Amino acid sequence: MSSEQAAEGEQQVWDVVVVGAGPAGASAAHAAACTGRRVLLLEKAELPRYKTCGGGIIGPSRDSLPPGFELPLRDRVHAVTFSLNGKLTRTRRSRNTLFGLVDRPEFDAALVESAKDAGARVRTGVTVSRVEQHGANVPDRRTVAVVLADGEVVLARSVIGADGSASRIAAHVGVKVDQVDLGLEVEIPVPETVAEDWAGRVLIDWGPLPGSYGWVFPKGDTLTVGVISARGEGAATKRYLDDFVGRLGLAGFEPAISSGHLTRCRADDSPLSRGRVLVCGDAAGLLEPWTREGISFALRSGRLAGEWAVRISEAHDAVDARRQALNYAFAIKAGLGVEMGVGRRMLAAFARRPGMFHAAVTGLRPAWRAFAKITRGQATLADLVRAHPVARRALDAFDRAEASRETAPAAPPAEVGDQEPVAERR
Numbered sequence: 001m002s003s004e005q006a007a008e009g010e011q012q013v014w015d016v017v018v019v020g021a022g023p024a025g026a027s028a029a030h031a032a033a034c035t036g037r038r039v040l041l042l043e044k045a046e047l048p049r050y051k052t053c054g055g056g057i058i059g060p061s062r063d064s065l066p067p068g069f070e071l072p073l074r075d076r077v078h079a080v081t082f083s084l085n086g087k088l089t090r091t092r093r094s095r096n097t098l099f100g101l102v103d104r105p106e107f108d109a110a111l112v113e114s115a116k117d118a119g120a121r122v123r124t125g126v127t128v129s130r131v132e133q134h135g136a137n138v139p140d141r142r143t144v145a146v147v148l149a150d151g152e153v154v155l156a157r158s159v160i161g162a163d164g165s166a167s168r169i170a171a172h173v174g175v176k177v178d179q180v181d182l183g184l185e186v187e188i189p190v191p192e193t194v195a196e197d198w199a200g201r202v203l204i205d206w207g208p209l210p211g212s213y214g215w216v217f218p219k220g221d222t223l224t225v226g227v228i229s230a231r232g233e234g235a236a237t238k239r240y241l242d243d244f245v246g247r248l249g250l251a252g253f254e255p256a257i258s259s260g261h262l263t264r265c266r267a268d269d270s271p272l273s274r275g276r277v278l279v280c281g282d283a284a285g286l287l288e289p290w291t292r293e294g295i296s297f298a299l300r301s302g303r304l305a306g307e308w309a310v311r312i313s314e315a316h317d318a319v320d321a322r323r324q325a326l327n328y329a330f331a332i333k334a335g336l337g338v339e340m341g342v343g344r345r346m347l348a349a350f351a352r353r354p355g356m357f358h359a360a361v362t363g364l365r366p367a368w369r370a371f372a373k374i375t376r377g378q379a380t381l382a383d384l385v386r387a388h389p390v391a392r393r394a395l396d397a398f399d400r401a402e403a404s405r406e407t408a409p410a411a412p413p414a415e416v417g418d419q420e421p422v423a424e425r426r
Helices: 003-005 023-033 059-062 104-117 168-173 193-198 236-249 293-314 318-352 355-361 365-376 381-387 389-407
Strands: 013-019 040-045 073-077 079-084 087-093 099-102 122-126 128-132 144-148 152-159 177-189 202-206 212-221 221-231 257-266 277-279
Touching: 013 023, 013 144, 013 293, 023 040, 023 152, 023 293, 040 104, 040 152, 040 318, 059 079, 059 293, 059 365, 073 212, 073 236, 087 355, 099 104, 099 212, 128 168, 128 293, 152 168, 152 293, 152 355, 168 277, 177 236, 193 212, 193 221, 212 236, 221 236, 257 318, 277 293, 293 318, 318 381, 355 365, 365 381
Parallel strands: 013 040, 013 152, 040 122, 079 202, 152 277
Antiparallel strands: 073 099, 079 087, 128 144, 144 152, 177 221, 177 257, 202 212, 212 221
């Protein structure tokens, strides 16, 4: 027993406690544990557990995985079929793999095992009620109290919130969001003949609602079919999914799972820390605003959070802890924040002119090459906008048009309502 444990009533104080065992949390736990620190990863569900997600692993995700990690791929994508609300369908093909597809339960569980192998301890079936940085549960200013639903208190030198878009830790930090979207998805088991037709090919459909799109991702004998659009159009989004499934000829197959999920993008001025507590992944509102791709953002922000949480755990006073937290925020904003900024601009342009985007990616070779480079991880949206003057000028023009539209008199708001669906297993 160390003198530190004796001084604190023999209660163990973890260097880093991570809340949430998705890709962000598992990545954070792995990064922190690799330094030899005492790391605890808490997850409210039992693993593996289902997650509403297409499961696309693009280049930045692949490049952010722990060393030696073997991707449990269900398929490798070499072709993409694009359509504009079911019309003007065209398939583009590539000799090389564009990206991979995984089942999220299997992928997430493998990431957690990687964190365990690095030395992290994992507890599942544990719900975190709140975190406290002051009060009776906190023995000193270097310690954070993680209070569980059953009243148990876990002590840590630093805490990482990776507990999803409805994060309790994000509420503690004060995360602010400026974009919320509703994603609906079904997992459809299909006969072998249907599965063979989709093998190696995905479908992306630019949808009827502003900023919406749908997808079909094949995973062996199951097709993951989903749509996403802005929150506030729940009924219309459900109709889009039903119509999408119907016109694909899949309405006769019974889904194994139907689920829904809200995604949230952070505001530019949203905090990423409070005291000795950091947030990453969905809990921080980190995802690409246009495509709503979140796995690569989770893995990358999780790794950074794990590295900086270790530094915070070593800080001997609030000033040093704050300095390390600000360094973490700078690292996030300099990389992922820049990508999000371009993604917001792309979404605004796409929401107004989806037909132009469809025509470009299906008819212009440079646009298709750009799509391929992004999915393979050879470039980001920000890289491409910086490198191509035409793309930069086009976005600037859309920005000016958007600014003019926002200054025009607003129409009376429509009465809309939405409800977040709950996952159903059949």
